[in-house]
Each structure stands twice: as structure tokens, then as C-alpha cells.
Amino acid sequence: MANTVPDISLNDGNTIPQLGFGVYQIEPKDTAEAVGRALEIGYRHIDTAEMYGNEAEVGEAVRASGLDRGEVFVTSKLNNGFHRPQDARRAFESTLSALKMDYVDLFLIHWPLPTRYDGDFVSTWKTLEEFQRDGRARSIGVSNFQVPHLERLAAEADVVPAVNQIEVHPYLTNEQVRAYGSEHNILTEAWSPIAQGRVLDDPTIVDVAEQVGRTPAQVVLRWHVQRGDIVFPKSTTPKRIEENFQLFDFTLDDTAMERISRLDKGEAGRTGPSPDEFDYIPA
Numbered sequence: 001m002a003n004t005v006p007d008i009s010l011n012d013g014n015t016i017p018q019l020g021f022g023v024y025q026i027e028p029k030d031t032a033e034a035v036g037r038a039l040e041i042g043y044r045h046i047d048t049a050e051m052y053g054n055e056a057e058v059g060e061a062v063r064a065s066g067l068d069r070g071e072v073f074v075t076s077k078l079n080n081g082f083h084r085p086q087d088a089r090r091a092f093e094s095t096l097s098a099l100k101m102d103y104v105d106l107f108l109i110h111w112p113l114p115t116r117y118d119g120d121f122v123s124t125w126k127t128l129e130e131f132q133r134d135g136r137a138r139s140i141g142v143s144n145f146q147v148p149h150l151e152r153l154a155a156e157a158d159v160v161p162a163v164n165q166i167e168v169h170p171y172l173t174n175e176q177v178r179a180y181g182s183e184h185n186i187l188t189e190a191w192s193p194i195a196q197g198r199v200l201d202d203p204t205i206v207d208v209a210e211q212v213g214r215t216p217a218q219v220v221l222r223w224h225v226q227r228g229d230i231v232f233p234k235s236t237t238p239k240r241i242e243e244n245f246q247l248f249d250f251t252l253d254d255t256a257m258e259r260i261s262r263l264d265k266g267e268a269g270r271t272g273p274s275p276d277e278f279d280y281i282p283a
């Protein structure tokens with residue numbers, strides 16, 4: 001079985017590589033090297049954000065790779081302080097100029113912030129619709145949106161988000177939000193797919209890994225892939241960047257899939273904040 005990353009179709013006709021490389025918490029000084037390594041190994045999808053402070057270094061690594069711009073799928077996200085339409089327009093321009101790119105493949109509202117901006121994320125979303133119309137964001141989506149937030153967009157906006165990027169891993173399987181996505185043609189992107197390492201020494205994961213002769217990280221990432229979600233594990237360790245790319249030359253059987261899904265702890269399993277409450281605006 002060849003290790004080829006599938007392209008998945010988005011609801012707007014574009015496609016996205018199911019496996020990418022995440023750069024949250026990679027220091028700017030280390031980012032170009034890590035992304036460069038990932039591109040060398042074969043990753044063709046990078047997930048960054050204005051909040052991560054390393055968009056410029058992501059752009060630098062893509063240019064240094066020698067790959068054509070069109071060969072790499074680049075996602076960035078609107079930071080929390082810029083939800084008002086005028087601020088969003090300026091922030092999006094800053095993102096493009098930091099990346100030194102004239103478009104991003106995917107642009108997301110990073111957090112819904114339902115307790116900020118008088119609860120208005122709809123005008124923010126309509127501003128992203130502008131970016132898609134003028135071609136500077138090929139696809140647009142949201143991140144950390146809960147079902148009521150998605151229902152509100154469905155009622156008040158024109159474009160259905162292409163993706164919803166949410167926390168998902170074996171300790172937080174997030175089924176309700178994923179189910180809304182699959183019913184409405186919104187792909188789920190699973191952030192912190194290995195729960196920042198916390199699920200890797202779980203006895204069930206270790207046992208499945210032994211049975212299939214793979215590492216715990218590969219087993220967890222494969223579980224996501226078989227559920228149909230998009231993943232972009234982060235690592236600055238060259239060996240792990242390589243390991244996390246080897247997901248498409250083995251499969252998990254139904255029993256292994258179910259055993260892993262049963263590790264769900266619901267809300268108690270979150271590694272990050274609850275999207276209903278999170279209201280952080282960086283200084």
C-alpha cells in the first residue's frame with residue numbers, strides 16, 4: 001500500500017490534503033526549519049494563524065522549498081482582536097503580507113467569541129465571504145464553532161463554512177459538532193489530534209499500536225483519518241515529523257477503531273478552553 005495523502009473535496013469545489021503540518025507553539029526562529037523539513041518529507045498542507053506569530057516564517061519555508069505556490073495548501077486564521085469588519089480586512093491584508101502570498105487556500109475565524117462583540121460573529125463571517133469573492137481566500141471556514149454558532153451562520157449568512165476546525169482526539173471525540181458538520185457538508189478538522197501527546201501512553205492506544213506494529217501517534221492519527229477528519233499534527237522533532245506522515249500504508253480494523261472511540265471523556269477530555277466561554281484577546 002503506497003503512502004499517499006488523499007485530497008478531500010470541500011463544499012466549494014476546492015480540495016484539501018487530509019494530512020497537514022500544524023505550527024502552533026513553534027517559535028518563529030524554529031518555524032522555517034520545521035516547515036522546510038515537513039515539505040521535504042512530503043507534507044503539502046500547513047496550518048498557521050496570525051495568533052501563532054509565525055506566518056512570515058511559514059511563507060519563507062514555502063518559498064525556500066522550491067515548490068510552486070499552488071502545490072502547498074496554506075491555512076491561516078483571523079485573530080480574536082479583529083472581528084469587526086474593518087479590522088478583519090486589515091488583519092487579512094497583514095496575513096497575506098506576512099506570508100508574502102497573494103492568496104491563502106483557507107482562511108478561518110479562529111474563535112467564535114460568543115461573549116465578545118455583542119455576540120456578533122456573523123458580520124465577521126460576511127467579511128470572510130468578501131475575501132473569498134475577491135479570490136484572496138480560496139476557501140473560508142470557522143474554528144471552534146459549536147452547533148448553535150453554526151446554526152446561526154446557516155440562518156443569517158450565504159456561504160456555508162468549508163470546514164470547522166475543532167478540538168478532537170480520543171479523549172474528546174466531539175461527536176455532536178462533527179455530526180452537524182457531516183450533515184451540512186462542513187468538513188471537520190481535528191486540532192490537537194494527539195491531545196498534545198496526552199493520549200499516547202493510554203493503555204488502549206499502546207495495545208492497539210503493539211497489535212498493528214505502529215507507534216501510538218500513528219495509531220491515533222490513523223483513527224482520525226479513518227473517521228474522515230483532516231489532521232495536522234505539530235512537531236519540531238524531525239523523526240516525529242516523518243513518523244506522523246506514515247499513515248496511509250496501514251489500516252485499523254473496526255474493533256480497534258471502536259476501542260479508541262470508547263476512550264472519549266466528553267468535556268473532561270478537553271486540553272484547550274471551551275469555545276462557549278473562551279474570550280481571550282491578545283494584547
Ligand SMILES: NC(=O)c1ccc[n+]([C@@H]2O[C@H](COP(=O)([O-])OP(=O)(O)OC[C@H]3O[C@@H](n4cnc5c(N)ncnc54)[C@H](OP(=O)(O)O)[C@@H]3O)[C@@H](O)[C@H]2O)c1
Pocket residue numbers: 021022023024025047048110143144165166190191192193194195196197200217218232233234235236237240241243244272
Ligand atoms: N484552531 C485552534 O484553536 C487550534 C488550537 C490548537 C491547535 N491547532 C492546530 O492544530 C495543530 C496540532 O495541534 P497541537 O499542536 O496543539 O497538538 P498535537 O499535534 O496534538 O501535539 C503536538 C505535541 O505532540 C508531540 N508529538 C508530535 N508528534 C509526536 C509523536 N509522533 N510522538 C510523540 N510525541 C509527538 C509534539 O512534540 P515535539 O514538537 O517536541 O516533537 C508536541 O508536543 C496546531 O499546530 C495548530 O495548527 C488549532
